[in-house]
Amino acid sequence: MASAPPAIGTEPAPPARRGARTAMILLIACAAQFMVVLDVSIVNVALADMKTSLGLSPAGQQWIVNAYTLGFAGLLLLGGRAADLVGARRTFMVGLCIFTAASLTCGLADDGTTLIAARAVQGLGGAVLAPATLTLIMTTFTEPRARTRAMGAWSSVNAVGGAAGAVVGGLLTEYTGWRWVFFVNVPIGIAILAAAFLYAPATHGSRGGLSRLDLPGALSVTVGLTALVYGIISTESSSWASPQVWAALAAGILLLAAFVVIESKVAAPLVPLAVLRRRTLAIANLVMICVGSAMFAMWFLLSLYMQQVLGFSALKAGLLFLPGCFAVILGTRTSTHLVRRIGPRPLLVTGMAVSTFGFLWLSRIAVGGSFTTDVAAPFVLCALGLGMSMLPVTAAATTGIQPREAGLASGLVNTSRQVGGALGLAILAAIASRAVGGHVSPGVQALTAGYGHALLFAALFTSGAAVGSLFLPGRPAPAGPGATPDGPR
Template identity: 50%
Template structure:
C-alpha cells in the first residue's frame, strides 16, 4: 500500500511524537545514579525524577484527549509538542533537584496532551479498513520500540555523553517536528470546537487518576495496607466515582461521552487493553530483573537482550498483523495472540540461574513477542473503530489512560506475587517465575474477553453517529 505524501508526513509526525513520549517514560532509569551524584539528590527525592513524569502523564491523559476534540487536533498537537520540548530543555539544563523534578512534571503534561493527539490525528486521517490498520500497526510498533529502547538509549547516552543528553536529545527532534507539523498538518477547527471544556469533569478525572496512580506506585514500597497507599487509592476511587456521576448527569460536553462506552467494541476492547497493559508493561520490569539478578547481565547487555522482544513485536505488528486482519476477525486474532503470548510467558517462568540466553530469554521472546505483535494492533483498531471525528480525541485519551492504568496496576499486583522468598539467583528466578505465570493467567483472561467483542458486521452503531473519520482529513 502506497500512501500519499501528505499522509506519510502525518504518519511520520504522529509516530515520531509517540516515540519520544514513550521513550521518556523509562529513559531516565539507567541515568538515576548519575543524576543523583550530579545534582545532590536525597534518596527520597530521586524517585520523583521518574514519578513526576508518570503521575502527571497518567492524570492528564483523558483531558489531553478531549482537548483535541474541542480545540483542534493540529493546535493541540503543536501545543503538546512545544511544552514537551521546552520542558526537556529546562530539565537538561537543570542545576538542582527541584528544577529537574518540575521539568519532568511539565514533560509529563506535554506528553499527556501529545500522546492522545497522535492517535487522534491517525484515526481522523486514515479511513477505517486496511489504510488505518496499517497506520495503527506502525504507530503501535513505534510505541513498542520506544518503550523497549528506553533503558538501552538511556544507558548509551549516559555512558558516552552525559545524563543531560537523555533530555536534551528531545530538543532538536522536537524543534524539527514543530516546523514540519506547522507546515504539514491541516487546520481542523470545526463546528464542534465551539463546545466548552467540561471543567468539573477535567478536574475530577485528573485528580482521581493522579491519586490512583500515586497510590499504585506506593504499593511496592509500603504494601496494600499502609495508609500512604490506602488514602490515595481511596481518594482516587471517590474522585473517579464523582467524575462518572458528573459525566452521566450534568456535563453538557463530557470528557468521556457515555455513548462511547455504550458501544460494546469500545467497552470490551478497553477491558482487554487494560488486562493486556497489566501484562506487557510489567514484562520489561521483570525481564530486566531476571537478566540482571539471575543471569548477571550488566545494564548494557540487558538492554541488548531486549532487542529480540522489540524487533519481533515490531515486525509482527507492522507487517504480519495488518495482512492477517484483512482475513481474520480482530477478536480471533486478539484471542490467538493472547494464547500464544501466554505460552511464551509460561516458558519464560521456567528460567533458572544456569539458563543460557538462547533457551532462557531468546526462545520465550520469540513466542511471547509474536503473540504480543498479533494482539496489540487489533485491540487498538477495535477501540478506535466507528468513532465520530468529534469524539476521536476522547476515545484516544480513554485508550491511553486504560493502557497506562493497566500497566501500573499490573505491576503493583505482580510485585506482590513475586515477593522475594530468598536472595540467591535461583530463589529470585522462582520469584520472577511466579510473576510470569501470573501474566500468563491474565493473558488467558484477555483471550476470553476477546470472545465477547462483536462479531464482524455485528457491531452496534449507536454511539458513533455524526461525523465519520475520513481519509484526507
Template identity: 55%
Template sequence: MALPAMRESLGLSTTGVQWVVNAYALGFAGLLLFGGRAADLFGAKPVFLTGLIGFTAASLAGGMADTGGLLIAARSVQGLAGAVLAPATMTLIMTTFLEPRERTRALGVWSGTMAAGGAMGAVVGGMLTQWVSWRWVLFVNVPIGVALILAAVPLIARAPGRGATLRTLDLPGAITVTLGLTGVVYGVVTTDTHSWGSAAVLVPIVAGAALLALFVLIEARSTHALVPLRVFRNRSLAVADVAALLIGAGMFAMWFYVSLYLQQVLGFDALQAGFAFIPGSAMIVAGTMVATRSLGRISPRPLLLIGPLLAAAGLAWLSRFPADGSYTADVLGPLMLLTFGMGLAMTPLAVAGTAGMPRHEAGLASGLINTSRQVGGAVGLAALSTVSAHIAANHTGSAKSALAAGFGGAMLGAAVLLAAAALVATLMPRRGKAPAQG
C-alpha cells in the same frame, strides 16, 4: 537504564529515584482523558503541537536539572505533555485516513512504530547512559522534537475542532477524573515504599475512587460530558478498554522484570540489557505486520484472542527464570513468542477501540484506550511487585535464586492477566470486518 546514574549524579534517595518514574506516570495517567477530548474539541493539529512543544521543553529542562526536585518536576511536565500528545496522534489518523482500509494500514504502522520505538528506547538509553551521560536520555528528545515540530507545521492538515467554551469543556468532569485518576495511580505507585494496607496507600486510592464515582455522576447529568456514558454502549470499545487494562497490567510488568532478571541475575550491564530486547522489538513489528494484513480479511476479535494467548504462553515460559540460566536458553525464545503475540494484539486493539466511533470522538476513544493501558500498567506492576517480593522473601535458597523465583512469580501472574485479556476478547462483536486491502 539511566536511573542508577541519575541517583549517583544528583544524590537521589531510593524514594527519589522511584519518583523519577512515578512523576511521569502520574502526569500521563491523570490527564489522558482530557488530552484525548481536547483533540476533538480544539482540533488535532494544535493539540498535537502543544503536546510536542511541551514534551520537548520538559526534556530540555530535565536534562539540565541540577537537583532531584527539578528532574522530578520536569518528568511530571513530560507526563502531562505526553497525555496531550498521545491521543492526538490517534485523532490525526482517524481524521486523515477516512477510508477504512487505509485507516487500518495507518493504525498498523502507528502501532508497530510505537512498539518498536519503545523497545529501541532500552537500547538507546543504555548506549547514551554508558557512553555519554544520563542527561542525554532526556536531551536526545530535543532535536527529535524540534524536527517533528518543523515537519508537523506544513505537513499535517489542520482539521477544525468542534469548538470549545468553558461550558462545553466540562470542567467539573475534567477536574474530577484528572484528580481521581491521579489519586488512584499515586496510591498504587507508592506501594513500592509502603504496604498495601498503609494509610499512605489507602487514603489516596479511596479518595481517587470517590472522585471517579463523582465523575460518573457528573457525566451522567452533563449535556457536554467529557466522556459521554453512551459510548460504552459500543461493545467493541468497552471490550477493548477492558482488554487494554489487562494487557497493560501484564506487559508493563514483563518489560520491568525481564530487565531486572537480565541485570540482577544474569549480570548484564545496561547496554547489554538494552540490546537483549532487540529480538523482541523485531517480533513486535512482525506481529503488527501480520495483524495489519489479516484485518483486511477478518475482524479484530480472533487476533485479540490469539495475540494475548501467545503472550500468556511466552510469559508462562519465562516464569521458569533459573538463577543459573542464560539469555539464549531461558529468555530469547519466550521473549520472541510473547512480543509476537503483543504485536498481533496492538493494531486490533486500536481498531476495535475506535470501531463505530464518529470522527469527532476519535480523541475520546484513544484517550480511553490509553488510560486503560496506563492505569492497568501501574496497578499491575504494583500488584505483581508485591507477589514478587513475597515469593523472594519466603524463598530458602541463595539471594540470587530468591530474586529469580520472585521475578518468575511475577511473570506467572502476568501470564494470568494476558490469558484473562484473551477471555475478555471473546465478548468482542464478531462483526466489524475491515474491507479487503486488495
C-alpha cells in the same frame, strides 16, 4: 469527482508542491508521535544508572515510569478534545513545547523528586501532543487511499517507537549517560516545532474553545489514578492495613467515583457514559487494561533482571531487547493482514495464549541462568502475543461505532493501555518486592525470586485478557437487518 479542497489556512498550490507539503506534514506528525511513544519505554534500561546517580528507591524507579504513564493516560482524552476545540496546529505546538521543556528539565534533574515531577509534566505534554498528530493527519489527508497510507505510516511508528525504546535507551545510557535519554528530545523537539510552524496548516477549532474543556473530569481521573497507584506502591514499605495505604486507595476510589458523576453532569464530557454501554467497547477496554498491565511490566522487570541479576550493561540489555522488538513488529504486521479476514477475537485469543505461555516460562528465571537459555525464547513469545493484540483490540472497540465516535473509542483504548500499564506495573512490582522481602536468602537470589513471582502474575493478566477476548466479535459478517452495533442480541 472534484478534488479535495486545500487544507484550511493554505492557498491552492500546484500538485507537486502540495504533495511535498502533505508529505512534510506526515513526517512532522510521525516524528512527534515517535518521540511520545518512545518515551514510554526509553527509560527502562537507564533505571539502574538513575538509581545509582540519584539514590532512587525501588518505588522511585517505578515512579520514573509511572509519572509519565499516569500523566499521559489521565489527560489523553483531554488532549484529544483540545485538538478539536482550539485547532490541531495550535494544540500540536503547545504540546510539543511542554514535552520538549519537560524533557530538558528531566535531563537536568539532580534529585529523584525533580525528575519524577518533570516526568509527569512530560506525560502531560505527550497527552496534548499525541492526539494532535492524528488530527493533523486526518485533516490533511482527505482522499481515502492517501489517508489509509498515512494512517499506516502513523501506526507503524507507534509499533516501532514502543519497541525501540529499550534499544535506544541502552545506546544512549552506555555512551552518553542516562540524562541523554531525555536530552535527545530537545533538539528533535525544536526541529519539529520549526517544521510545524512552517508547514502545518492553520486550523480553527469549535466555537467556545478552551471553555468547553472538561477540566474537572480530567483532574479527577488523573489524581484518582495517581492515588491508586501510590497506594499500591506504598505496600512495598507498609502493610496493606496501614493508614497510608488505605487513605491513598480510598482517595483514589472516591476521585474515580467523582469522575463518573462529573461525566454524567457536564455538557461536554471527556467520556460520554452512554458509549460505555456498548458491550464490545467495554470488554475491549477491559482486555486492553490487562494487555497493558503485562506489557509495561515485562520490559521493566526484564530490564532489572538482566542488569541486577545477570550483570549486563545498559547497552547489552538494550540490544538484547531487539528480538522482542522484532517480535512486536511481526505480531503487529501479522494482525494487520489477518484481522479483516478472521476478525479480532481469534487473533486476540491466540495472541494472549501465546503471551501467557511465554510469561509462565519466564517466571522460571534463575540466578545462574543466561539470556539465551532462560529469557530469549519466552520473551519473544510474550512480545509476539502482545504485538498481535494491539490492532485487534482497537478493531473490536470500534466495531459498530458511528464515525463521529470512532476517535473517542480509539482514544479510550489507548487510555486503557496506559492505565493498565501504570496499575499493572505497580501491582507486579509490589508482588516482586513482597517476594524479595520474604525470601530466606538476600541478594540476587531474592531479586530473582521476586521477578519470577511478578512474571507469574503477569501470566494471570494475559490469561484474563484471553478469556475476555472470547466475548468480543468473531469472524466479520455482512451487516444484516437483525444486527446491532454490538452484534446479535
